[in-house]
Amino acid sequence: MPFTAKKLVILDRDGVINQDSDHYIKTLDEWVPYPASIAAIGELTRAGYTVALATNQSGLARGYFDEATLTAMHEKLERLVENVGGKIAHIAFCPHGPSDDCSCRKPLPGLLLEIQSALDLDSLDGSWMVGDSLRDLQAGEAAGSQPVLVKTGKGQRTLEKNEGLDNARIFDDLAAFTRWLLKECAH
Numbered sequence: 153m154p155f156t157a158k159k160l161v162i163l164d165r166d167g168v169i170n171q172d173s174d175h176y177i178k179t180l181d182e183w184v185p186y187p188a189s190i191a192a193i194g195e196l197t198r199a200g201y202t203v204a205l206a207t208n209q210s211g212l213a214r215g216y217f218d219e220a221t222l223t224a225m226h227e228k229l230e231r232l233v234e235n236v237g238g239k240i241a242h243i244a245f246c247p248h249g250p251s252d253d254c255s256c257r258k259p260l261p262g263l264l265l266e267i268q269s270a271l272d273l274d275s276l277d278g279s280w281m282v283g284d285s286l287r288d289l290q291a292g293e294a295a296g297s298q299p300v301l302v303k304t305g306k307g308q309r310t311l312e313k314n315e316g317l318d319n320a321r322i323f324d325d326l327a328a329f330t331r332w333l334l335k336e337c338a339h
Contacts, residue, residue, distance in 0.1 A: 158278035161196055161333075162267060162297060164258075165207035167284035167305015168326055169193070169229065176211040183225045185232060186304065192330040194236030199334050202271065203233075204242040206263035206281070206291065213249035242270040258283075259290035264297065282329060283307075286316050293319065300329055 166172040171184045193203050205226075211217050226243050233240055244263040248254040256262030268276050281292025284305035292299045299320040301307055311322060323329040 156278065157268075157273050157276050157296070159200060160202045160204065160267075160271070160273070160276070160279035162204050162206050162264060162276075162279060162281045162292065163193075163326070164281075164283035164285070164288045165205055165229075167307060168282055168302055169205075172284070172305035176214075176216050177225070178211060178217045179221065180224050180228065183228065185229065186325065188325060188327040189304075190229075190232045190238075191236055192327045193233045193240070194238035195330050195334065197233075197238040201333075202241045203238065204267045204271065205240060205244065206258065206267060206288075207243070207245045208258050208263075208287075209245045209247055210249045210257070212247040213252060219247070242267050244270070258285075259287035259294070261291050261295035264291055264295035268295070280329075280333070282326060285310050286313070289320050290316065302326055302329060 163169060166177055169185060169189045177183050196203050209222055230240055244266040246256040246263055248257050264276055275296055277296040279297045280300055281288060281297035282300040282302060283289055284302055284307035289299035289301060301310060301317060301320045301322045302325050303311060304325045
């Protein structure tokens with residue numbers, strides 16, 4: 153069934169769905185989901201939203217973990233989400249480091265454009281980009297998504313800097329955003 157970008161929620165991973173670390177999430181054991189975020193993805197899916205992920209994973213380029221470990225993290229995430237009736241339609245990740253001069257690393261919109269293409273959308277106008285850092289919001293805005301900052305992960309620090317957040321909606325966490333969105337957009 154076709155859907156519009158208005159029914160698309162794009163999530164950053166670390167700090168939004170799972171606990172973040174300044175030392176990178178390097179192992180499956182270090183990947184610790186926020187239960188409320190997993191439940192929120194289930195709620196979004198059941199309400200007819202499509203959920204996708206856009207995540208910078210420079211730990212790959214830095215050699216902190218390999219792609220098999222990243223795949224294991226994402227498979228665990230997908231299982232947890234499916235267990236609560238949710239689905240992740242696409243996971244886009246940037247494996248590059250900050251100096252690799254790629255087009256996908258946020259704040260560039262490459263990951264979001266990959267999601268747009270994978271989901272066969274004409275544009276991302278009206279979609280939501282939920283992140284915990286300014287670069288998440290910048291990538292979303294560059295691609296036409298509405299920016300949402302959550303205070304989990306690095307979100308509180310981002311909020312305290314108060315730079316570039318003029319267009320962002322701000323919520324305590326993904327669950328709070330989900331409650332607002334489902335109430336705001338209820339017919």
